[in-house]
Amino acid sequence: MAGVFKVFNRSFSSSASTMAQIKQVTVIGSGLMGAGIAQVAASTGHNVVLVDQNQDILDKSMGNLRKSLQRVAKKKYADDAAGGENFVKDVLGKIQTETDSAKSVLKADLVIEAIVENLDVKRKLFKQLDQAAPQHTIFASNTSSLPISDIATSTKRLDRFGGLHYFNPVPMMKLVEVIRIPDTSDDTFKSLVEFGKANGKVTVECKDTPGFIVNRLLVPYMMESVRLVERGDASPRDIDTAMKLGAGYPMGPFELADYVGLDTVKFIIDGWCEKYPDNPLFQPSAMVNKLVSEGKLGMKTGEGFYSHKK
Ligand SMILES: CCCCCCCC(=O)CC(=O)SCCNC(=O)CCNC(=O)[C@H](O)C(C)(C)COP(=O)(O)OP(=O)(O)OC[C@H]1O[C@@H](n2cnc3c(N)ncnc32)[C@H](O)[C@@H]1OP(=O)(O)O
Ligand SMILES: NC(=O)C1=CN([C@@H]2O[C@H](COP(=O)(O)OP(=O)(O)OC[C@H]3O[C@@H](n4cnc5c(N)ncnc54)[C@H](O)[C@@H]3O)[C@@H](O)[C@H]2O)C=CC1
Numbered sequence: 001m002a003g004v005f006k007v008f009n010r011s012f013s014s015s016a017s018t019m020a021q022i023k024q025v026t027v028i029g030s031g032l033m034g035a036g037i038a039q040v041a042a043s044t045g046h047n048v049v050l051v052d053q054n055q056d057i058l059d060k061s062m063g064n065l066r067k068s069l070q071r072v073a074k075k076k077y078a079d080d081a082a083g084g085e086n087f088v089k090d091v092l093g094k095i096q097t098e099t100d101s102a103k104s105v106l107k108a109d110l111v112i113e114a115i116v117e118n119l120d121v122k123r124k125l126f127k128q129l130d131q132a133a134p135q136h137t138i139f140a141s142n143t144s145s146l147p148i149s150d151i152a153t154s155t156k157r158l159d160r161f162g163g164l165h166y167f168n169p170v171p172m173m174k175l176v177e178v179i180r181i182p183d184t185s186d187d188t189f190k191s192l193v194e195f196g197k198a199n200g201k202v203t204v205e206c207k208d209t210p211g212f213i214v215n216r217l218l219v220p221y222m223m224e225s226v227r228l229v230e231r232g233d234a235s236p237r238d239i240d241t242a243m244k245l246g247a248g249y250p251m252g253p254f255e256l257a258d259y260v261g262l263d264t265v266k267f268i269i270d271g272w273c274e275k276y277p278d279n280p281l282f283q284p285s286a287m288v289n290k291l292v293s294e295g296k297l298g299m300k301t302g303e304g305f306y307s308h309k310k
Contacts, residue, residue: 030061034114036170102132123154130155158183225253258298
């Protein structure tokens with residue numbers, strides 16, 4: 001097939017490329033991240049199918065997504081309430097919900113997985129999706145800490161597999177890390193970068209290494225903050241104040257841990273410790289383990305390092 005076709009705002013020669021335009025996106029997992037990714041993808045003109053385990057979860061997620069969209073609309077259409085309402089309506093109209101993940105990918109150009117941070121569960125899902133999705137469909141994981149290769153090998157489309165790592169809250173955070181594994185084709189990689197840009201984000205590239213760029217720095221920083229508290233050197237409140245006022249961070253490490261979820265923090269550190277037991281930066285913390293065992297996961301459960309009960 002010769003000629004030139006348009007992919008987003010750039011042209012690629014079709015003789016050298018099999019890149020296709022990404023219009024239909026399936027997002028699997030409608031939690032904190034999946035709902036945000038669905039919101040951003042739909043806000044930037046993509047048709048989205050949002051998937052979760054049951055309709056109750058999806059209904060709750062769509063409620064949160066609507067609230068988040070209304071916050072965006074309030075800013076974007078500050079002097080135009082009707083325009084804001086139309087914007088919310090239009091974006092919601094681009095999102096369908098689905099509980100059958102195999103069915104959800106039948107028309108997908110791109111599948112973004114944002115389910116629980118557990119390798120076996122992610123592999124099981126992708127193996128099933130690989131059989132259901134069309135040949136051209138690109139698969140991506142939003143994992144925070146798992147090797148993309150370990151997830152991708154559950155499929156037979158290693159050349160059409162990569163990492164797309166968004167940040168929380170997705171509508172506000174401007175970065176997407178794009179990760180390629182050795183088998184990721186150039187076309188797949190370019191499509192993922194272009195999709196990130198089409199979402200209005202800045203993209204950075206990183207190899208498939210633990211935590212990619214941001215989490216490789218953020219997680220050890222978080223764990224060192226906990227160790228300061230465990231040694232009795234400073235309180236969470238003072239550490240948060242110090243990092244906000246002394247280092248210019250928008251949130252301190254304990255506020256941020258409560259924001260992303262202590263279960264996610266624990267999943268990451270336990271996984272890295274198992275894989276790299278000799279790295280002192282990757283050691284678990286008794287304090288985090290205790291909070292998680294008590295169900296104190298941060299903002300999503302109303303309590304973590306801080307109480308968030310209203
Ligand atoms: C612990 C390490 C372990 C890592 C674990 C792995 C996690 C990962 O894999 C990768 C990650 O995501 S790491 C987390 C990255 N995120 C951050 O660092 C967030 C830091 N916080 C911020 O940037 C701002 O506080 C933030 C933008 C959140 C809020 O801004 P402000 O501080 O100015 O506070 P607000 O006054 O509440 O918000 C201002 C306006 O922002 C808009 N907004 C906020 N949240 C929104 C949301 N969810 N949806 C839509 N709009 C939103 C909104 O316009 C708001 O204004 P109002 O609506 O008037 O309140
Ligand atoms: N929380 C954060 O700040 C960030 C998390 N991530 C990563 O994104 C992924 C999702 O994290 P969160 O959104 O925080 O988790 P979450 O716990 O808020 O949401 C996960 C959702 O996936 C659903 N789910 C689980 N198994 C499923 C399956 N087999 N099929 C369909 N849905 C399923 C759950 O019901 C839940 O609604 C994880 O890999 C996490 O490491 C990445 C960036 C930031």
